[in-house]
Amino acid sequence: MGFxxxxxxxxxxxxRDLLVNTGLSPMGAELIGIVxxxxxxxxxxxxxxxxxxxxxxKLIGRIQDRFGPNRVGPWGIFQPVADMLKIFTKxxxxxxxxxxxxxxxxPVLAVASVLMVWAVxxxxxxxxxxxxxVGFLFILAVGALGEMGYILAGWGSNNKYALLGxxxxxxxxxxxxxxxxxxxxxxxxFAGTLSVTGIVLAQDIxxxxxxxxxxxxxxxxxxxRIGRAPFDLAEAESELVAGYNIEYSGLKFGMFFVAEFLxxxxxxxxxxxxxxxxxxxxxxxxxxxxGFLYLLIKTSAVYFITILFRAxxxxxRIDQMMALNWKILTPFSLSIVLVMALVGxxxxxxxxxxxxxxxxxxxxxxxxxxxRLITLNKRKPPRxxxxxxxxxxxxxxxxxxxxxxxxx
Amino acid sequence: MxxxxxxxxxxxxxxxxxxxxxVSVRKMIHAVLWLVQTLLGVAILFITLxxxxxxxxxxxxxxxxxxxxxxxxxxxxxxxxxxxxxxxVKKWWLPAxxxxxxxxxxxxxxxxxxxxxxxxxxxxxxxxxIAELGHVLISPEGYIIPFExxxxxxxxALIGAIYIAIDRKEPxxx
Numbered sequence: 001m002g003f004x005x006x007x008x009x010x011x012x013x014x015x016r017d018l019l020v021n022t023g024l025s026p027m028g029a030e031l032i033g034i035v036x037x038x039x040x041x042x043x044x045x046x047x048x049x050x051x052x053x054x055x056x057x058k059l060i061g062r063i064q065d066r067f068g069p070n071r072v073g074p075w076g077i078f079q080p081v082a083d084m085l086k087i088f089t090k091x092x093x094x095x096x097x098x099x100x101x102x103x104x105x106x107p108v109l110a111v112a113s114v115l116m117v118w119a120v121x122x123x124x125x126x127x128x129x130x131x132x133x134v135g136f137l138f139i140l141a142v143g144a145l146g147e148m149g150y151i152l153a154g155w156g157s158n159n160k161y162a163l164l165g166x167x168x169x170x171x172x173x174x175x176x177x178x179x180x181x182x183x184x185x186x187x188x189x190f191a192g193t194l195s196v197t198g199i200v201l202a203q204d205i206x207x208x209x210x211x212x213x214x215x216x217x218x219x220x221x222x223x224x225r226i227g228r229a230p231f232d233l234a235e236a237e238s239e240l241v242a243g244y245n246i247e248y249s250g251l252k253f254g255m256f257f258v259a260e261f262l263x264x265x266x267x268x269x270x271x272x273x274x275x276x277x278x279x280x281x282x283x284x285x286x287x288x289x290x291g292f293l294y295l296l297i298k299t300s301a302v303y304f305i306t307i308l309f310r311a312x313x314x315x316x317r318i319d320q321m322m323a324l325n326w327k328i329l330t331p332f333s334l335s336i337v338l339v340m341a342l343v344g345x346x347x348x349x350x351x352x353x354x355x356x357x358x359x360x361x362x363x364x365x366x367x368x369x370x371x372r373l374i375t376l377n378k379r380k381p382p383r384x385x386x387x388x389x390x391x392x393x394x395x396x397x398x399x400x401x402x403x404x405x406x407x408x
Numbered sequence: 409m410x411x412x413x414x415x416x417x418x419x420x421x422x423x424x425x426x427x428x429x430x431v432s433v434r435k436m437i438h439a440v441l442w443l444v445q446t447l448l449g450v451a452i453l454f455i456t457l458x459x460x461x462x463x464x465x466x467x468x469x470x471x472x473x474x475x476x477x478x479x480x481x482x483x484x485x486x487x488x489x490x491x492x493x494x495x496x497v498k499k500w501w502l503p504a505x506x507x508x509x510x511x512x513x514x515x516x517x518x519x520x521x522x523x524x525x526x527x528x529x530x531x532x533x534x535x536x537x538i539a540e541l542g543h544v545l546i547s548p549e550g551y552i553i554p555f556e557x558x559x560x561x562x563x564x565a566l567i568g569a570i571y572i573a574i575d576r577k578e579p580x581x582x
Contacts, residue, residue, distance in 0.1 A: 102437065133538065137464040144472025148444065151479055155437060163483070170476065194538060 090250035102156030107255035109149030124291030135196035157247035165243030180221035200278035272298035423449030
């Protein structure tokens with residue numbers, strides 16, 4: 001009966017017993033269990049990406065009144081598998097003058113930094129990779145390793161477009177890290193711990209109910225972090241020659257692709273964990289397997305909203321993106337932290353219903369105030385930077401091409 | 409020799425080797441990458457001392473912020489990233505002599521230091537050293553004054569950066 005209540009712990013205990021009975025020391029058995037668990041988690045995360053790519057293409061197809069993939073398998077569900085097999089067979093091209101070390105290590109860093117986040121996320125009451133006391137800081141820190149990967153990809157490719165793309169991406173990631181971290185302080189403050197398990201356990205009332213404003217800021221910043229529309233100007237397919245990954249081909253490009261989709265899902269996972277109560281739900285303590293289900297449903301809901309964003313919103317201009325970050329989200333998140341800390345202190349010993357009501361009222365006031373401030377400032381047109389002269393190639397100023405074939 | 413000691417030795421070796429590589433490789437970007445590895449090694453040393461907060465902050469601040477800043481400045485500042493001048497200065501023996509003397513003195517002093525006899529104390533399971541750190545940082549008996557001074561310094565740096573970077577309203581010519 002233990003199996004159906006909590007399959008992963010059950011299998012883990014069974015495997016440990018088996019290994020100890022075959023004469024392995026308990027520490028060795030533990031080590032093998034950890035290695036197997038990490039491998040299993042990373043593999044299932046990567047396999048999940050295949051499914052996510054299909055879901056996203058299908059949904060966006062439907063939203064745009066298309067069918068989406070519908071040729072390979074039922075409802076086209078094996079289309080990403082076919083794409084993956086194709087990408088395996090492609091040639092690796094290393095550009096001349098590329099920095100081999102940086103060029104090859106970058107895709108690995110990009111994927112690893114996302115997978116490392118999964119190590120500290122609690123998936124159910126009993127299943128968590130590592131319950132670090134600094135779990136949430138760990139999530140932010142490994143994100144920094146991913147930024148390292150992007151900048152190495154841009155620089156290592158020996159391509160000016162790649163380098164510029166990397167600069168754009170890094171500028172966006174670093175900027176939006178600020179409101180993201182500040183708004184994530186609210187759950188940490190209410191939970192009183194940095195441990196992700198602790199944050200989940202503290203959510204008798206989901207933090208999105210106590211702090212909807214912080215959740216909104218965190219969600220916007222996380223959409224910007226994953227570089228999805230409306231923040232996809234770092235590699236806007238319709239306007240640019242791609243971003244930092246322009247020189248990559250084959251599986252190395254595939255790894256960046258996987259990292260991007262996995263990052264999107266992981267951000268939804270983090271949001272669900274720190275604002276939507278993680279694995280918590282009715283009966284999740286008694287039947288830990290339900291925790292997986294609850295977490296999956298919550299994460300999918302958040303991920304679905306991300307896809308809706310991508311399908312419906314137009315792209316930001318770079319100055320709009322930076323203005324949104326530095327002039328609205330960062331001061332807003334700072335004021336949320338200040339106000340919530342003060343109010344939280346004042347109503348700390350009140351009954352829950354009263355507390356939630358006060359928090360909701362404070363959040364509503366903050367949201368309305370920010371909305372009014374934005375509306376008031378909108379009347380001033382932004383000062384134009386640079387000149388109106390756009391350096392567009394025009395036919396009359398182009399040098400006459402005598403022999404198009406022999407331009408080298 | 410315990411497992412912890414073996415890990416310590418390996419990590420120290422890698423860290424020291426990377427630190428030497430930082431100052432000896434030709435390409436500036438590679439030097440930064442070696443620096444990143446050195447900082448990661450230090451972070452692992454913090455973990456072996458059960459100071460996980462410092463380990464994570466080490467990665468977050470030094471790798472996530474400072475190394476990326478260094479990478480940016482290296483890419484933007486030096487037109488030729490690869491330096492081809494000789495790596496050893498003339499009269500290299502003089503600084504080498506001074507450094508050796510200094511090292512000898514330091515080793516002599518440290519050999520007398522009683523701190524070497526201290527054994528590693530295992531922290532009790534579940535002890536929350538972040539909360540302790542927070543209390544110490546803001547309590548008047550603790551380190552409130554250095555903490556506030558550091559914040560003022562950072563604020564000054566921030567204002568200075570804004571002052572340098574600000575777009576002064578010049579009279580528009582057109």
